[in-house]
Every structure is written in structure tokens, then in C-alpha cells.
Amino acid sequence: MPEKNMLEVNHISKAFGGIKAVDDCSLCVERGSITGLIGPNGSGKTTLFNMVTGFYPPDSGTISLNTQPIQNLLPSQICHRGIGRTFQITRLFWKMTVLENMIVPVRHTGWRTLFSRGVKRHEEERAMELLDLVGLTQYRDEEAGKLSFGQQKLIEFAAILMSDPELILLDEPAGGVNPVMIEKIMELVDDLNQQGKTFLVVEHNMRLVMELCQQIVVLDHGQKIAEGKPAAIQNDPIVLEAYLGSTNHAGT
Amino acid sequence: MKRLLSSNCLWITIVLLILLIFPWIQRSQYSQHVMVMTMMAAVLASSWNILGGYAGYTSLGHAAFFGLGGYLVALAHNHFGWHPFISTWFLAFIVTGVALILGWISLRTQGSAFVVVTIAMVFIFRIVALNLASITNGARGLTQARPGWAGVPWSPEFIKIPFHYIMLLLLCLTIFVSWRIRQSKFGLGLIAIREDEGKAEAVGINTMLYKVLAFGISAYFMGVAGGIYSYFFTYIDPQFIFDIFTGVTMVLIAILGGRGTLWGPVLGAFIMEPLGNWIIGTFGGTQIHLTIFGAILLIVMLFMPQGILPTLSEVIRQRGKVKLAKVPS
Numbered sequence: 371m372p373e374k375n376m377l378e379v380n381h382i383s384k385a386f387g388g389i390k391a392v393d394d395c396s397l398c399v400e401r402g403s404i405t406g407l408i409g410p411n412g413s414g415k416t417t418l419f420n421m422v423t424g425f426y427p428p429d430s431g432t433i434s435l436n437t438q439p440i441q442n443l444l445p446s447q448i449c450h451r452g453i454g455r456t457f458q459i460t461r462l463f464w465k466m467t468v469l470e471n472m473i474v475p476v477r478h479t480g481w482r483t484l485f486s487r488g489v490k491r492h493e494e495e496r497a498m499e500l501l502d503l504v505g506l507t508q509y510r511d512e513e514a515g516k517l518s519f520g521q522q523k524l525i526e527f528a529a530i531l532m533s534d535p536e537l538i539l540l541d542e543p544a545g546g547v548n549p550v551m552i553e554k555i556m557e558l559v560d561d562l563n564q565q566g567k568t569f570l571v572v573e574h575n576m577r578l579v580m581e582l583c584q585q586i587v588v589l590d591h592g593q594k595i596a597e598g599k600p601a602a603i604q605n606d607p608i609v610l611e612a613y614l615g616s617t618n619h620a621g622t
Numbered sequence: 623m624k625r626l627l628s629s630n631c632l633w634i635t636i637v638l639l640i641l642l643i644f645p646w647i648q649r650s651q652y653s654q655h656v657m658v659m660t661m662m663a664a665v666l667a668s669s670w671n672i673l674g675g676y677a678g679y680t681s682l683g684h685a686a687f688f689g690l691g692g693y694l695v696a697l698a699h700n701h702f703g704w705h706p707f708i709s710t711w712f713l714a715f716i717v718t719g720v721a722l723i724l725g726w727i728s729l730r731t732q733g734s735a736f737v738v739v740t741i742a743m744v745f746i747f748r749i750v751a752l753n754l755a756s757i758t759n760g761a762r763g764l765t766q767a768r769p770g771w772a773g774v775p776w777s778p779e780f781i782k783i784p785f786h787y788i789m790l791l792l793l794c795l796t797i798f799v800s801w802r803i804r805q806s807k808f809g810l811g812l813i814a815i816r817e818d819e820g821k822a823e824a825v826g827i828n829t830m831l832y833k834v835l836a837f838g839i840s841a842y843f844m845g846v847a848g849g850i851y852s853y854f855f856t857y858i859d860p861q862f863i864f865d866i867f868t869g870v871t872m873v874l875i876a877i878l879g880g881r882g883t884l885w886g887p888v889l890g891a892f893i894m895e896p897l898g899n900w901i902i903g904t905f906g907g908t909q910i911h912l913t914i915f916g917a918i919l920l921i922v923m924l925f926m927p928q929g930i931l932p933t934l935s936e937v938i939r940q941r942g943k944v945k946l947a948k949v950p951s
Contacts, residue, residue, distance in 0.1 A: 423824060449826035457824075463817035474814045475825035478807060485802065488810040533826055 373437055376401040376537055376568050377422065377453075382431030382441075383592075384417055391417040393592035394431070399537065404559065404569040406583035406600075408576075410612060414592040415572045416458055419539055422570075423455050424448040435537070450477060454535030458542050458572075460522045464515030468506065468525055471514050472497035475533040493532075500528040503558070520551045527558070537568045544575040556582055580604065588612065641790055645783045654782035658854065660895040661789040662847055666868075667875040667887030668796045669843035673836045674873065675882035676809055678816030679729065683740030685869035686724075686747040687841040691717050691848030692858050693751065696764045699853070705771070707788055710849025717845030718838045725837030729830065732819070741866060748864035763859025766852065785854050792850065793888075796843045801884055803839070812836055816882070874915060878922050880929030889931055894918075 377399040384392045392414040399405045407415050420426045422433055424445035433441040440448050454475075462471050473489050501507045504524040509517060514525060523543070530538060543559070544552045556578055559569055573579050579586065580600045588596040588603060590612040596603060603609055641661075645654050666688065673679050694713040698704040728739045751758045758764065768775040769784070776784065803809040811832045814822040823829045852858045872887075875894050880886025894915070901911040926933035 425820070425824075444828065444830075445820075445823040446826050446828045449824060455824060457821070461818055461821040461824075463814050463821065465817055466813060470810065470813075474810055474822070474827070476807075477826055484808045485806045488805055488807050529825070 374400060376436060377570065378432075378434045378437075379418070379422065380432045380434075382418075382421055382428040382433060384414075384421060384426055384429050390592050392421065392428075392589075395589065395592065395594050396431075397587045397594060397597070399568060399570050400585065402563070402566060402568055403585055404563050404571060404583045406579040406586040407570060407572045407589065408574070408579055408586060408603075409589035409595075413589040413612075415589055416541060417592075418589070419455065419541055419570075419572065422448075423453060423539065449475075449533060449535075450479075452534075452536040453539065454530035454533055454537070455539040456523075456526050456530060456541055456543065458545065460519070460526050462514040462522055462526055462529075465513055467511050468501070468514055468517070469494065469497055469510045471525060472500065472529050472532055475529050477533045497532060500531050501525075504528045504554075520547050523547060523551075524555075527555070531562075535567070537570065538562070540569060540571045540573070542573055543571065544573055544578050552578060638794075645786045651778070651782060654786060656896055656899045658782060658785045658789050659899070660891055661786075661793045662851060663872065663875055663895040664888045664891035665789070665793050665796045665843055665847045666872040667879070667891050668793075668800050669840040669847075670872045671876050671881065671883075671887045672800055672803060672812075672840040673833070674840075675876055675887070676803065676812040676816065677833055677836050678882075679732075679833065679837075680737050680873065681740040681837075682737055682866065682869045682873060683743035684840065684844050684872060685863070685865055686740075686743045687717050687721055687844035688848035688851070688868060689744075689747055689751070689858075689860075689863040690720060691845030692852035692863050693758060693764070693848075694845070695849030696766055696852045696858055697757070699766050700764065706766075706849055706853035707784070710846050710853075713849060714842050714845030717848075718842045721841030722834055722838040725834040725841075726830075729833045729837060740869075744864050744866055744869060748860045751860035751864060758860070761859060761861070763857055763862070764852075766856045768856060769853055785850065788850055789847075792843070792846055797884070797888065799839065799843075803836075804884055808832065808835070813882070871915075874919055877929055878919065880931030880933075883929070883931050886929050886931040890929070893930075 375398040379395065379397050381394050381396055382392060383390065383394050395414070395418065407418070409415055417426065421428045421441070424440070424443055424447070428441055431441070432439055435451055435453065438451070440451060443451070463474065466474070469489065473493055476493050478484070498507055498510070501510060504527065506521060506524060506528075509521065514522065517525065527540075527543070540559070543555050547555065552575065559571070559582060563569060571579070571583065583600060586598065586600055586603045587594060588609050595612055596606050596609050598606070644657055648654060648657070666684070670681065670684050674681055691710065691714055694716060695706045695710045698709045698713060699706050724743060728736065728743065731739050752761055769781060770776050803812070811822065811827045814827060815829050815832060819829055848863070852863070875890035876887040877890075878894060879888065879890025898911045898915070901914055922929065
């Protein structure tokens with residue numbers, strides 16, 4: 371019986387100089403869930419992502435994936451453990467082709483594979499399947515940098531799937547994307563979730579968060595201020611205050 | 623292998639054939655000498671390209687490994703009588719070992735900081751070679767016996783020919799390894815590092831391992847070339863072999879021909895090295911060739927910043943497209 375919680379973040383903190391970006395924050399992501407991470411700008415969501423994926427070492431606290439501690443691993447090692455992420459501002463290998471962008475994340479180990487053929491037949495087939503999923507097969511040989519912003523976002527998302535992660539961290543998947551594309555992304559996430567993938571999603575688009583997520587964590591000033599089901603979060607006075615300011619202040 | 627043969631099979635064979643018979647049709651010592659130096663420049667630029675072109679880490683300090691190879695081979699020849707043509711292939715592994723350690727340290731820096739660190743590397747090697755006089759003979763340099771085989775020196779008419787073939791062998795090997803890397807997962811990872819190192823790490827590439835490995839592999843060919851070079855001239859000294867200009871030249875050649883491409887550095891070498899020799903031959907041993915190199919580089923950077931080869935292939939591709947487009951009408 372696998373653990374109920376796939377990702378456990380315990381009391382992590384990260385300060386940049388005097389600014390406490392994340393301050394003694396704990397949260398869990400349940401296996402098979404879509405968990406939302408929301409909060410006003412600068413509340414520490416992306417910093418938390420960067421710690422979970424190994425880009426910043428936390429100042430204190432622990433992070434564990436399937437009960438294994440991962441806070442001291444390299445980003446590449448964490449990726450190999452099964453966490454995939456997208457970036458707030460889409461990052462692709464701009465001058466490489468779409469297909470190459472899909473192939474780079476393929477997990478491989480050992481010296482023999484390192485010097486084996488870069489793009490293998492079965493990898494290419496898998497890449498084409500995933501490109502088909504996001505409807506971009508015709509761009510396989512285009513330079514990634516030449517595609518539109520929304521297409522790049524979809525490619526980044528599809529490329530993450532090439533490494534077959536258990537847990538996928540999406541940093542603002544709907545940011546700057548047109549409404550039709552947002553529908554498409556929501557559908558994709560939902561489908562993949564049905565197939566057993568777990569998601570942790572940072573997003574400002576509240577409709578997406580409320581419709582998609584089963585569990586929501588709210589951060590403000592680096593601290594967790596609320597946690598619960600979407601309906602409960604929507605009516606939580608602390609959350610409303612963090613987002614809109616308190617009614618008292620609004621009057622003055 | 624199939625791809626290499628099918629795509630460029632014809633012209634590789636032609637160039638290879640020309641290079642194979644070159645010393646027998648060009649009997650002039652001078653031409654033979656220039657050809658050896660040209661092939662060496664191609665080796666240096668191609669192996670620099672593995673790190674500097676594929677992974678995008680501009681090292682100006684690869685002359686350090688070239689010089690180290692030269693010293694190791696000269697010392698082994700003088701002290702143990704090991705023939706440089708054989709020993710250089712093995713001693714270059716020591717160069718690789720040193721490069722792996724230095725790479726592990728220096729590749730923590732990026733961009734211009736890395737460039738500066740690699741420049742420092744050459745000067746450190748030079749200072750060590752100058753001051754470790756009990757081994758390196760300091761500023762007086764190391765002299766080797768006249769090149770020959772089994773105690774019999776080669777005649778002046780023949781002497782360039784063995785060097786021609788060993789350099790050709792090294793060139794083929796360098797290009798082959800560079801090609802293999804370009805086609806492999808390793809090469810794909812290096813290019814991903816060049817494009818976006820953080821992203822590459824995020825999608826599971828152990829960037830440090832890849833970079834250090836590329837550094838070590840490129841240093842190997844530097845070392846072998848340095849060994850052959852020291853025997854070719856039978857004399858090396860620290861000022862001469864740990865020269866920042868050696869490191870800069872190979873970078874210029876690679877950029878000129880097409881950084882990050884397989885054949886660009888080779889093309890660059892076959893343009894620049896003969897040209898440099900012609901300029902020196904025509905205008906005398908002034909530093910005028912440096913001025914001209916600079917001007918050429920400026921022109922290339924302005925009008926074809928990708929280098930000659932990528933620009934040419936783009937032009938050909940566009941022409942092809944235009945032709946194809948015209949056919950139906």
C-alpha cells in the first residue's frame with residue numbers, strides 16, 4: 371500500500387537577504403490529487419516550487435517524495451525521482467526543434483545510453499503521441515522559438531510528460547493563454563489525472579483552480595494561511611482578506 | 623555510420639583522397655608544412671567545438687591542454703625514449719584526467735566568468751612550466767632528437783610525410799568522435815545546456831557531468847595534437863606552447879566556420895591557416911596577419927554571425943525552397 375501523501379513539505383523556509391520568501395511552510399500533496407497552490411503575488415509560490423524541484427536549497431525544513439527526502443538532491447536527480455515541472459515563463463530549448471525538445475527530457479541512465487543514438491524510434495513515436503495529444507504534430511521539425519506563446523506552453527507541458535513523472539508541478543499553466551487554450555489545458559490536466567498523475571498547480575485564474583483542484587493551499591507572505599476544499603476556500607475570510615484587503619482598511 | 627556515409631559520402635571521400643595523396647603531389651616542403659599545420663588547426667578547432675560549440679562554453683584556455691600534451695610527450699621521449707607517435711595517444715589520457723579535475727572546478731562559472739577562468743588556466747600552466755625548471759628546463763625549453771623511426775632520422779625530403787599522415791589520422795578521429803557525440807544523447811544534452819542550462823537540469827540532465835565530460839573529451843584531442851606538435855618542431859618552451867593566442871585562434875576558426883556544427887571548424891581551419899601562412903609569407907613576419915584575422919572575424923560576425931557553414935547551408939536551403947516552389951507553376 372503506497373503512502374497516501376506523495377509529496378510532503380515540512381516546515382521549510384527560504385530567505386533572500388532580509389526577505390522571507392517562504393516562512394515555515396508545510397503542505398502535502400495527496401497521491402492522485404490535483405492540488406492548487408494560490409496566493410497573492412509575491413506570496414512565495416514559485417519559491418516553494420523551486421525548492422521542491424531542487425533549484426533552491428531550503429534554509430531549513432524537509433521535503434520528501436514518497437517518504438524519501440529530496441531536499442538535498444540536484445534538480446536533475448529530483449526529475450529522475452519522478453517530479454516534472456513547467457516554468458512560470460515558458461522555457462524551451464529555443465533553437466532546437468520541437469521534436470528535440472520532446473526528446474531531451476527522456477529519462478536515461480548509464481554510459482551506454484549516453485552515447486547511444488540521440489533520437490530513437492520508440493522515443494520519437496512516444497513524442498509524436500504526446501504532440502498529437504496537444505495537437506501540434508505538424509510542428510515537429512520547427513524551431514521551438516518560432517512557435518506562438520500558447521503553442522510553446524503546450525510543448526513544454528507535453529515535453530514534461532516524456533520523462534513520465536508521477537507528480538507534475540505546473541507554474542501558472544493558464545498565464546497569458548487565450549480562453550480556448552485554457553479549456554484545452556484544463557481538459558489535459560483532468561485526463562492525465564484520471565490516468566493517475568498527481569498535480570500541484572500554481573495559478574491565478576480562479577475559475578481554473580476552483581473547477582480543477584480537489585484541494586487548495588493558500589499562501590500569503592510565505593506562510594500557509596488556509597487549506598481545504600475549493601468551496602471552503604472561496605468563503606474563507608482570511609483568504610478574502612489576503613486577496614482583497616480587510617473590509618476595515620477598505621473603508622479608511 | 624549509415625548517415626555519415628549517405629549524407630556527405632561523396633565529398634568526404636574526395637577530400638579524404640586528396641589529403642591522402644597530398645604529400646605525393648605537393649613535393650614542396652613549405653606546402654607540406656602548411657598542410658600539417660592546417661590539419662592540426664582543424665583538430666584543435668573541432669575538439670574545442672565539443673565544449674565551446676555544442677555546450678556553448680567559450681574556453682580560451684584550451685592551449686593549456688595542448689601545451690601539457692606537448693610537455694608530457696617531449697619528457698617521455700627524452701627520458702624513456704618513448705616514440706611520440708605512439709606515446710602521445712596514451713599520454714593524452716593524463717591530459718584528460720587533469721582536464722576533468724580542472725573542468726570540475728572551472729565549470730561552476732558561466733559566461734564571461736568562465737572565459738576569464740580559462741585564460742587564467744593557461745597562465746597558471748605557463749608559470750608552472752617556467753618555474754619547474756628541474757623537469758621542464760624552464761624558459762630554455764625542451765629539445766627533442768630529430769624525428770625518425772627506430773634510431774634512424776628521417777631525411778629532410780621525407781620528414782613532413784609521417785607527420786602528415788598521423789595528423790590526418792588524428793583529424794579523422796576527432797571528426798568521428800565529434801560526429802558521434804553530435805548524434806548521441808550526450809550531444810543532445812550538450813546542446814540543451816547551451817540553449818538553457820537551468821531548463822536542461824530541470825528535465826533531468828546532470829549538467830555538471832555532461833559539461834565536465836565534454837571538457838575532458840575535448841582536452842584529449844588537444845593533448846594528442848600538442849604531443850605531435852612538440853615532436854614536429856622538436857622544440858617547445860613555455861612562452862611558445864602555453865600561448866593565449868593558440869587558444870584564441872582555435873576559437874576564431876570555429877566561429878568563422880560555424881560554431882556548434884560538425885564541419886564548420888574544419889572549414890574554418892582550411893581557410894584561416896593557409897591564409898595566415900600566405901599573409902606571413904607575403905608580408906613578412908610582422909603581426910599583420912593578426913590585424914587581417916581581426917578584420918575577417920569582424921566581417922563574418924557582422925554579415926554571417928552564425929559562421930560560414932550555417933549561412934551557406936541556409937542560402938542553399940532557401941534556393942532549394944524557391945526552386946521547389948516554382949516547379950508546380
